[in-house]
Amino acid sequence: MSDAQARLDAASTFLLQSPPGEVNDVLSDLRAILSSSGLSDSQIESGLLPALTKHNAEQFTVVESEGKKVLVTPASRIEGASEEEEGTERHVEPREGKEFVFDHLKGLASSASPHTSPFDAETSTLRISLDQLLSSYVSNHYASGVAAVYTLPDPAYPPPEPAPAAAPSTEETATEPEGTGETGTIAQDVEGGKEEVADVAADTAEEAEKALPEEGVETVGGEGAEPTGVSAEEAEAGEKAGEFEFEAVEEDKMDVGTPAAATTAAEEEEAPSATTENAAPVPPQPRPSRLFGLYFVGNKYNPSNYWTGRWRSTYQLDYAKGTLEGTAQINIHYYEQGNVQLSTTLKSSATLSPSPSPESVVASIKATESSFQRQLGETYNDLSDASFRGLRRALPNTRSKLDWDKATGMRLGQQIGGGAQ
Structure with a gap:
């Protein structure tokens, strides 16, 4: 232990033993003694602050807050409250339903505010x-x-325990089995994640558009609808000649469009859930x-x-x-x-x-x-x-007190002096 710390420990002991109402006088004397030993004001304050804080709490220090006398006690201190600055604590005054900041070094209360x-x-x-x-x-x-x-x-x-975080929904956690669903055909042939599947799908769609004739053939309805403007015989002949192979390509284009939506779903999974992380905190119940x-x-x-x-x-x-x-x-x-x-x-x-x-x-x-x-x-x-x-x-x-200067005039004094007959 250094000499400076030993001096501060001894001074803290004196401070804790301060008589009633004399803590400021003791603190002033200790400052003068410690300053003469080479300690700075900041070292003295930081070294004596724990003892001063303990003294004020143990002695039930009375301070004024908004014109009313309030107590600083161990029970009034608000645990976990952020300190305004070093040497201050936040305390509650339950009678007025308020809390205040107490400065242990200055012995003053300030910053009164409502308390819930x-x-x-x-x-x-x-x-x-x-x-x-x-x-x-x-x-x-x-x-x-x-x-x-x-x-x-x-x-x-x-106090009630905080509510556990909501588990992700089944729709968010469910994953498609490999090789199934709308993206199953492409996912089987392409290695990599959903982003790579989406890139391949886009390339396939681009090739399909190039394969279409200049005067495109529109399709109506849903799956299995015949091309408009083409007779059944022409369609049958075209299929044999390979003229309408674009239907298969067009069908692939419809299928490969799905992985892009899957990519969007993946992004949603990565985004924080609105019901868990972004929800407003629930105030503690009385x-x-x-x-x-x-x-x-x-x-x-x-x-x-x-x-x-x-x-x-x-x-x-x-x-x-x-x-x-x-x-x-x-x-x-x-x-x-x-x-x-x-x-x-x-x-x-x-x-x-x-x-x-x-x-x-x-x-x-x-x-x-x-x-x-x-x-x-x-x-x-x-x-x-x-x-x-x-x-x-x-x-x-x-x-009454004995006057020893007049002892010779008394008989006892004469006997002691050897003058008695």
């Missing part, structure tokens, strides 16, 4: 009900809280889902007093089974004349009735997180009354 949900109407109705109740709960209990509910792909309802991701975050920044904090929670609801799996994470940073951080995580699991009501889902989240808050409060009380006492010098019974 791949899920059916019943699934959308469930998601909207959960979103409304969760948003109301978060706005009432969390500072600067923002919530979003996403529909997750459900393995029980996989499908149901019973898996939902509930995300919300509360941020409170107070840099003037040197502290910041963030509460972020994510829950996965299996609506069909009635299970709710959740994770709540808290990060707090105090940095007045020091650097103290609190980082704690709560994992929870609740079993509801199958197909629970949205109200019961949000009530379960509220009960879980309220219990977590009470536990944190009790921990803080124990920390100040018990844990911190082991980290500092105990005060005397007067509960």
Whole structure:
């Protein structure tokens, strides 16, 4: 590993550990440090971009899109969407039915556009009900809280597989047996493909035209019709004398005209089928889902007093089974004349009735997180009354600091100094 890559890896680790609301300050300091080591701005950005992208997704970054606060989460990212430029991703905001482009380096959302949900109407109705109740709960209990509910792909309802390509029709795949059909007589005598057969047929037709008399004899009707203007006796005599041998040639001319049509059919076979390749793509059909991701975050920044904090929670609801799996994470940073951080995580699991009501889902989240808050409060009380006492010098019974400059005026000081009687 090169020294430059080692520096970028170390910087990425610091970036992932950025305290709440301070990622831009950390990024600015890392740029200055890495620039002094000889790395260019493009190298720094490309090297830190993966860590910055991961940080924004894990921390549920709040951005503004068209005047509304939206979340950047792992569930909001549109998989397979083409990136506008390096460092950008396309995310969905399901509440407004829109999607936007998020620039991880600049921390800005742009290019909002309508989004078409791949899920059916019943699934959308469930998601909207959960979103409304969760948003109301978060706005009432969390500072600067923002919530979003996403529909997750459900393995029980996989997306439909693309339709297989239509098989070619029997007329296109059928081939004439060798030596049969209208072209059988010529195909038996001529080696090569249909193009060569067509060339020979054209030459034969040209020779037949030269063999006709100047005042041509017309034929009417179909096969076996007698020449007009010639009596039966003349015809019989002419056949004996070989004067009307052109009839056989004329019959060959009719037969050899068919290979040219066969050539056209071959060209049609080579052309793409209008029903398969040129057909308009069928849009994907909406499908149901019973898996939902509930995300919300509360941020409170107070840099003037040197502290910041963030509460972020994510829950996965299996609506069909009635299970709710959740994770709540808290990060707090105090940095007045020091650097103290609190980082704690709560994992929870609740079993509801199958197909629970949205109200019961949000009530379960509220009960879980309220219990977590009470536990944190009790921990803080124990920390100040018990844990911190082991980290500092105990005060005397007067509960006031001892003034050591006046210790000589006290009896204890006199005894220590040897002046006691």
